[in-house]
Amino acid sequence: MIIAVEGRSLAIRRGERLLFSGLDFDLEAGSALALTGANGSGKTSLLRAIAGLIRPESGEVFFRGAADAGVARAEQIHLLGHADGLKGARTARDELVFQAAWLGGGEADRLDRAIERLALAPLLSLEVRRLSAGQRRRLALARLITAPRSLWLLDEPMAPLDTARRELLAGLMQDHLDGGGLIIAAVHDPLPIAAQGLEVGT
Amino acid sequence: MSAAMVLLRRELGLAWGRGGGPLPALAFYAAITLLLPLAAGSDTDRLAPVAVGVAWMVLALACLLSLDRLFERDYEDGGLDLLMTGPLPLELVCAIKCLAQWLAGGAPLALAAPVAAVLLGADIALAPLILACALVGALAFAFIGGIGAALALGARRGGLLVAAIVLPLFCPPVIFGGAALYAAALGSGGVSGLMLLSGWTLAAVALSPLAMAAACRNALS
Numbered sequence: 441m442i443i444a445v446e447g448r449s450l451a452i453r454r455g456e457r458l459l460f461s462g463l464d465f466d467l468e469a470g471s472a473l474a475l476t477g478a479n480g481s482g483k484t485s486l487l488r489a490i491a492g493l494i495r496p497e498s499g500e501v502f503f504r505g506a507a508d509a510g511v512a513r514a515e516q517i518h519l520l521g522h523a524d525g526l527k528g529a530r531t532a533r534d535e536l537v538f539q540a541a542w543l544g545g546g547e548a549d550r551l552d553r554a555i556e557r558l559a560l561a562p563l564l565s566l567e568v569r570r571l572s573a574g575q576r577r578r579l580a581l582a583r584l585i586t587a588p589r590s591l592w593l594l595d596e597p598m599a600p601l602d603t604a605r606r607e608l609l610a611g612l613m614q615d616h617l618d619g620g621g622l623i624i625a626a627v628h629d630p631l632p633i634a635a636q637g638l639e640v641g642t
Numbered sequence: 643m644s645a646a647m648v649l650l651r652r653e654l655g656l657a658w659g660r661g662g663g664p665l666p667a668l669a670f671y672a673a674i675t676l677l678l679p680l681a682a683g684s685d686t687d688r689l690a691p692v693a694v695g696v697a698w699m700v701l702a703l704a705c706l707l708s709l710d711r712l713f714e715r716d717y718e719d720g721g722l723d724l725l726m727t728g729p730l731p732l733e734l735v736c737a738i739k740c741l742a743q744w745l746a747g748g749a750p751l752a753l754a755a756p757v758a759a760v761l762l763g764a765d766i767a768l769a770p771l772i773l774a775c776a777l778v779g780a781l782a783f784a785f786i787g788g789i790g791a792a793l794a795l796g797a798r799r800g801g802l803l804v805a806a807i808v809l810p811l812f813c814p815p816v817i818f819g820g821a822a823l824y825a826a827a828l829g830s831g832g833v834s835g836l837m838l839l840s841g842w843t844l845a846a847v848a849l850s851p852l853a854m855a856a857a858c859r860n861a862l863s
Contacts (some may be wrong), residue, residue, distance in 0.1 A: 491723070491726075493726055514730075518727070527656060531785055539724065542728050544645075
């Protein structure tokens with residue numbers, strides 16, 4: 441379990457451009473952080489740096505409660521953006537089961553809970569390429585339920601969802617925080633849950 | 643089920659899902675084997691001496707065919723992000739992907755190699771050695787090819803780039819395998835060549851995942 445995430449004097453460079461520098465943040469278990477900023481200000485890059493996919497130019501991210509950053513990233517982090525890793529030629533059920541098992545979950549009761557909560561039952565036998573953007577997002581969100589991990593890194597999680605599903609996701613996020621989880625989300629609209637704000641960009 | 647098995651099963655499923663697994667590569671293999679007599683004449687005296695070498699070389703080329711998509715699709719659709727936030731180190735993920743590439747593509751092609759060689763006029767007594775060399779060689783081609791596929795990530799016209807990177811690296815296994823087969827054809831035994839090929843393949847399997855993982859990380863950052 442991760443009990444706190446701390447970013448210390450982070451700077452990220454993409455190509456020639458320095459996106460931001462000297463960025464600090466602190467996040468305790470049970471709370472959420474909303475990253476705001478203009479398009480291209482580095483919100484997605486910050487999420488990817490926290491997940492360990494890109495190396496920051498300087499600074500470091502610390503995960504309290506995990507043996508080290510590598511273990512935290514391999515076992516305790518969900519990263520969910522618009523590139524969701526779902527394969528178009530596979531059925532929604534195959535993808536649901538794979539993502540759950542790969543990320544360290546996938547027990548039958550968790551799968552059932554995700555299917556029920558996200559109303560995935562009618563989609564399960566369809567190929568992923570037949571799903572709409574919102575349906576696809578719901579399928580990707582299922583991994584948050586099927587594989588329990590403490591830190592959720594969400595990139596524009598609300599974007600393709602309709603109003604009812606946004607409320608559903610808000611409920612999911614609130615449950616996660618109530619259970620001692622942490623959420624860092626890049627957003628344009630305010631998050632539907634109580635969250636600290638962090639402006640990204642120089 | 644362990645994470646490694648979960649990933650291997652998925653990769654095999656994906657390999658069969660996108661375009662019928664080894665079938666296109668097998669069709670390519672059959673077509674080249676048929677083209678050779680059309681181009682060089684069907685005189686068996688002329689074909690038989692090169693039959694083994696041609697079967698061996700076409701195997702190397704056929705193994706190239708599906709390499710460019712080995713990491714490309716995962717890189718584009720976020721699959722690589724998902725694999726990197728999973729429980730296995732990226733080096734092991736790369737090794738599993740190459741193993742699946744061999745199981746779904748290289749090994750079926752290796753089964754076709756002795757058939758092609760014998761059809762072109764090779765001595766049927768050579769078939770077991772051809773099969774052994776092809777199975778081991780295809781494993782080396784899959785892992786070495788993975789380096790090229792990872793290095794070409796994000797490049798336009800990645801397929802050609804993969805071939806340009808990988809074909810020079812295919813030289814050692816092609817030489818060892820070819821030497822084993824010709825030594826056997828001359829009656830002096832091909833076991834030493836097969837041993838060299840196996841040793842080289844072992845080194846490739848052990849070392850190339852390090853290069854693949856580094857190239858994937860570099861492409862993402």
